[in-house]
Amino acid sequence: MKHYEEVKKNIGSLDLCVVSKRRTIEQMMPFYEAGERRFAESRAQELLAKVHEMPSDVQWQFIGHLQRNKVRSVLPYVSCIQSLDSAELARVIEKEAARIDKTIDCLLEIRLALQDENKTGMSSEEAQQVMKECAALPHINVCGMMVMGPHTDDEDEIRRIFMQAHDIFLAFQNQYGTEQFHTLSMGMSDDYRIAVSCGSTMVRIGTYLFEEDE
Ligand SMILES: *Cc1c(COP(=O)(O)O)cnc(C)c1O
Numbered sequence: 001m002k003h004y005e006e007v008k009k010n011i012g013s014l015d016l017c018v019v020s021k022r023r024t025i026e027q028m029m030p031f032y033e034a035g036e037r038r039f040a041e042s043r044a045q046e047l048l049a050k051v052h053e054m055p056s057d058v059q060w061q062f063i064g065h066l067q068r069n070k071v072r073s074v075l076p077y078v079s080c081i082q083s084l085d086s087a088e089l090a091r092v093i094e095k096e097a098a099r100i101d102k103t104i105d106c107l108l109e110i111r112l113a114l115q116d117e118n119k120t121g122m123s124s125e126e127a128q129q130v131m132k133e134c135a136a137l138p139h140i141n142v143c144g145m146m147v148m149g150p151h152t153d154d155e156d157e158i159r160r161i162f163m164q165a166h167d168i169f170l171a172f173q174n175q176y177g178t179e180q181f182h183t184l185s186m187g188m189s190d191d192y193r194i195a196v197s198c199g200s201t202m203v204r205i206g207t208y209l210f211e212e213d214e
Pocket of ligand 1: 042063148188189204205207208
């Protein structure tokens with residue numbers, strides 16, 4: 001758990017999501033025992049296979065592209081959907097959340113300029129539109145945004161994108177308030193230190209936490 005201790009030290013009081021995709025329950029439990037409760041999965045099937053194997057107070061985070069036909073199956077178990085990427089998805093989430101009488105936290109997944117084309121997420125304009133629509137959906141609580149850094153080793157480029165994300169975050173906070181819009185989920189194994197220096201409030205780390213045991 002050396003990397004874990006290092007990450008905890010580097011992020012201070014910021015939130016950590018332990019990205020547990022492709023890891024076993026056995027690999028995940030030491031992080032639970034160390035006090036972590038946020039575990040993040042990117043595939044519905046894998047999440048569903050794990051929820052009953054982990055303690056019930058885990059706050060599952062969904063971070064992958066969520067297909068509309070999977071919303072019903074994952075919704076009862078997740079605390080936050082970090083990958084809200086369309087108005088259509090928001091409407092399906094609202095319908096299913098209303099059905100089980102649950103209010104679900106979501107983050108707007110925002111894709112920034114010059115990033116890989118195949119990445120999911122919305123432009124900041126689309127995100128503004130979805131935010132407006134969600135205001136009328138009582139079972140969805142949009143409490144921030146999620147971004148991915150660019151696929152590059154160029155630290156200046158990563159920093160540029162993360163600063164841009166932080167500007168967008170501040171603009172949303174200006175409009176909706178810091179109480180409502182409190183989470184900027186930004187930073188993974190290779191770029192979380194830069195993300196933290198650019199104002200991230202939550203990092204999502206998988207590889208770096210788990211690799212030392214493999
Ligand atoms: C896999 C994944 C992560 C974690 O990436 P690592 O490089 O393993 O730390 C974070 N966010 C999302 C959306 C992911 O899919």
